[in-house]
Amino acid sequence: MNFSELKNAIIADATSMNVRTALVENGAFKTEFVSDLPSMESFADSLSKICSDFSGIDAYVICTGPGSVLGTRVASAAVSTLAKMHKAPVFEFDAMKIAAYAVFCRGGNSDFSILAPSRKGFANLLNFSNAEVECEREIEDENLASFCKPRKFLLKQKNTVSKNLSEIEEIEISLSETYEILKRYPNLATICGFPPDAKSLTKREYVKWKAQAPI
Incomplete structure (x- = not known):
């Protein structure tokens, strides 16, 4: 599967001060929710705001950085759990x-x-x-x-x-614009493993994350 084949997807970005989640339905961008609360407080709620039934989601698309390593870890844990429950792949993209x-x-x-x-x-x-x-x-x-x-x-x-x-x-890039970019350049979204890695350009932070990543 590649990004251009996706019909129903969740897109998430918790790398910045605002946590963004979005739903793509039947190949069209449907809705986006933005929270200014920390990811640990808001990510699960943000997902519930855009989707009530995750069984029909074909794939999850997550931003893995650069940006907040903590925010990405929270998003990664949630997305990995849902993806494993519903046997859906996870794609990652670079902010x-x-x-x-x-x-x-x-x-x-x-x-x-x-x-x-x-x-x-x-x-x-x-x-x-x-x-x-x-x-x-x-x-x-x-x-x-x-x-x-x-x-x-x-x-x-x-x-x-x-x-x-x-x-x-x-x-500032909205997830609706992100989706349009990924449709135009699908190679910018690649399938990744579980859990998605936080891609920090700071080697010190990246090594620390890799050591603590297994869920």
């Missing part, structure tokens, strides 16, 4: 790649950088050019000028960011 293709599809100069907050003093960076991702890495935010392209955007994942990041134009 920054979705943001990059969203900017690209909106038009304008196709040579740009996407940034997102990381640990203190660092930022996640994705450079995009010629309709594809050039690189994705973590950098010190004081070195933005050395690594970023002139046109750049900050993926809104936190309310408070460093001074260097606060001066960059913010973008």
Whole structure:
């Protein structure tokens, strides 16, 4: 199964300050729910807001980062449980790649950088050019000028960011736009194992998550 074959799916993103869940029904985007509460308090409730019967869900589609490792772990546990109960596959996607293709599809100069907050003093960076991702890495935010392209955007994942990041134009990607991007570029969603891994660009956090991940 690939993403373009999905008819009924749950899409979830708990990598930012807002927990987003959405339902795709009969191949069309039906509804999205956004909560500003922490994922541990809101994720299960968010799922119940968009779907009352999970037996008909063909697949689950989850954002695995970069972003909040805790939020992704909560979403991963819930999604993995439902997927195993109903024998459905889980797809994963990268928040920054979705943001990059969203900017690209909106038009304008196709040579740009996407940034997102990381640990203190660092930022996640994705450079995009010629309709594809050039690189994705973590950098010190004081070195933005050395690594970023002139046109750049900050993926809104936190309310408070460093001074260097606060001066960059913010973008926010809804799950409805995410769905449209994934339909257009289905290779951005790939089937993953159980539980989905939290993809942090910070090696320290990623190793810690891998050690604690088994459910």
